[in-house]
Amino acid sequence: MIEERDSLIFDLDGTLWDASETVVRAFNDSIVEIGFDINLNALDIRNFSGMKMDDIFAQHFNFIPKEKLQNFEDIYSSREKKYLNESGGRLFPNVRETLEKLSKIHRLFIVSNCLSGYIESFLDFYDLNSYFEDFECFGNRGLPKDENIRLIVTRNDLQNPVYVGDTIWDIESSDKAGVDFIYASYGFGKIENAEYQIEKFEDLLKY
Known part of the structure; x- marks a missing residue:
């Protein structure tokens, strides 16, 4: 073929x-930073891996008020890059x-x-x-x-x-x-x- x-x-x-172990750390630290006490695990990351990022935020982070969502996305994006550069996958x-x-x-x-x-x-x-x-x-x-x-x-x-x-x-x-x-x-x-x-x-x- x-x-x-x-x-x-x-x-x-x-x-x-x-890279799910690194990504879940970025998500969880970002969730804490905006004031929530909810933890994801690496399996959660693997389960929604492949979805568009805006769909991930909309479907799996709907506990975050709309007025805080953009701030969360910005925090997560920054943490994702930092953690991946440090730890990779x-x-x-x-x-x-x-x-x-x-x-x-x-x-x-x-x-x-x-x-x-x-x-x-x-x-x-x-x-x-x-x-x-x-x-x-x-x-x-x-x-x-x-x-x-x-x-x-x-x-x-x-x-x-x-x-x-x-x-x-x-x-x-x-x-x-x-x-x-x-x-x-x-x-x-x-x-x-x-x-x-x-x-x-x-x-x-x-x-």
């Missing part, structure tokens, strides 16, 4: 790394080695529903910038993932890309963007009857 592809576009959380096994091999024969990209700066933190923390040509996220323009996938395809003149992700939102976005999909079954989400799937990251090389 991938032998015919010129490029791979990757989701980030649940596909390349797991857990890279899934063999990601670096597999990316190195893939990058020699395919063009590599990232599209995520994260805030601005999140992808940069990932790339800098693990020194992976050299493997990726371009990336896009929800935080940059407020666009949904399918539009950001199309933006990457158009901007880089991709002819036959495939998207690799782990959630139902990923496969739905790929379908809307007209890009084929590979399900990373080791990630956070559950997708039934995916046409193509990998059980570990290095399985991409088998294609």
Whole structure:
């Protein structure tokens, strides 16, 4: 399948790394800072990973009054960047080695529903910038993932890309963007009857 592809576009959380322990700390500290005593756990983060950030704030933080929501988002954004730069996340096994091999024969990209700066933190923390040509996220323009996938395809003149992700939102976005999909079954989400799937990251090389 991938032998015919010129490029791979990757989701980030649940596909390349797991930063839920760092992210939950940023969320919980931000919640405390605006005066609430509610704690999330890492599983909560994994469960809503892949959603657009404005949907996450609206659906999972509806205990925060509307007049405080923007302040909360600003505090969280700042803490997320600080904590990720300090602690990063857990890279899934063999990601670096597999990316190195893939990058020699395919063009590599990232599209995520994260805030601005999140992808940069990932790339800098693990020194992976050299493997990726371009990336896009929800935080940059407020666009949904399918539009950001199309933006990457158009901007880089991709002819036959495939998207690799782990959630139902990923496969739905790929379908809307007209890009084929590979399900990373080791990630956070559950997708039934995916046409193509990998059980570990290095399985991409088998294609």
